[in-house]
Amino acid sequence: METPQYVAARIQRALAEDERTNELGIRVDVRxxxxxxxxxxxxxxxxxxxEDVAREAAPGLTVxxxxxxxxxxxxxxxxxx
Amino acid sequence: MRALRIAAVADIHLGEDIRGHYRKKLEGIEHRAEVLLVGGDLTRHGTIEEGQVVADELGDLPIPVVAVLGNHDYHSDADREIAAMLRDAGIIVLDDDAVVIPLDGTRLGVAGGKGFGGGFAGKCASEFGEPETKAFVRHTKDIAERWRHVLKNLDADHRVVLSHYSPVKDTLAGEPPEIYPFLGSYLLAEAADAEGADLIVHGHAHLGTEKGMTPGGIRVRNVALPVIGHSYVVYCLDGEGVH
Incomplete structure (x- = not known):
């Protein structure tokens, strides 16, 4: 399984950089x-x-x-x- | 000289999806305050279309509106166009300069601009090493220098600095300390402390805290919408002012 810290970082980066969101203030925790x-x-x-952007950045995980x-x-x- | 009531907000992040909502919250503002300061992040993506929403929501208010842009407003490289649209709508947009607004015989001076990051004294980036690092730090230094110059020449009864980035750590409390260097710079506070101001208003730090103070004793207020939880807050500057 991928290290949770990297998954969280990837989702957070996607939320900031994806044109659909550009949200910098969302906290992401992976357990x-x-x-x-x-x-x-x-x-x-x-x-x-x-939610959409997070799901795409973390396929297979439950958001x-x-x-x-x-x-x-x-x-x-x-x-x- | 008399007291002034100043409304302030930041990080309203307007877009087509919430068009009309914020404008409703401004109804009757002329009974509560004499001027509205808006501390950047007016949009989400910094597009022309969002800029138009901001112009429509903040334009034609019964009191003067002074705004600065925030990092979100730069994201689509349309910051100049957005600023021009807002100015066409009658909004005063500061970009490292100042305005003096006569309010019934009392002159309110507002100076400022977007500001930038770099961190806080003792834990900040220096103009050293790679060109990318130097450019980052130089941007903040240049801004602080311009603010100092603008404040030095600002002749008004009350002086307020309007920024997007924070000049102090106090109002960042609640944000992860690791990202403080991206949330503000002490150089902004140093410029204001050197030349004097009654109040510094900023946004940017959604998880921060409303109230703080510069090392020189100037009150700092983080008015990011999620921090204040109100459509805006009103600060009453008493009749003494700072010189």
Whole structure:
């Protein structure tokens, strides 16, 4: 089996460099044949895109997409400096 | 001189897939703040099409908008075109220069640009060795030098530095320390500390922390959208300013 560290690095590089994603802030962990993706993106389409790119970069492994949608709330109280 | 309310955000990463969403979040901003600063990574891939979305979402706001580009906005080699589109939409885009905005009798000076990496004092790259390494470090040095010059000549009541990359480590807390050299450079802070500023606003570090400070005591705020969790934050600069 390929060393998990190299698999994780390859997936992370694919997520950053693939034109469908260009996501630099996704954490990738590989445990055995399981891949875990974590992070935050702005919409469901981007979430799915990340999963697609990760699957292609790690054929044969099971990808768990734990990426969350970024919830942006209204501005809070102002800070006085 | 009076207090100023400054709205700030970064890393909005707009694209066709979320067109219209961010604009809605800006409704009523004129009641909360007098200016909006946007600290780069306006797009995901840096394409002309995404630049148009940004121009549409940030254009025609009732308050002035000042932006810098981020590394994502350079990815498709269309940074100049994107900056021009934003300027056509009435957005002030800084590229290692400054603007003075009169706000009801008080002059807000905003200086800055994209910034760049290199790392932090004691743990940073030096202009030594291969040409590729030298070019990387030289890029940051040149930027810091231009900021110093711009700040020196910036005559305003309040002075804010707007960047994409971070000037300090404080606001990177939460990011893996191994990648700090790609997230910012102390040379940016050094330039601001030398010439004085009331506040430095940046983005880039999605896993970082909002609040920090330069070695010289200038407040630093990481306003990357995932960090602040709000559509923007508002900082109120009191009436004293820094000179």
């Amino acid at each position: 055995g044949d399981q891949v875990f993706l974590r992070g935050q993106v702005s919409c469901e389409e981007r979430r799915h895109g990340i 768990h997409n734990e990426v969350q949608l970024l919830e942006v709330s209204d501005p809070g109280e102002e800070e006085h400096l």
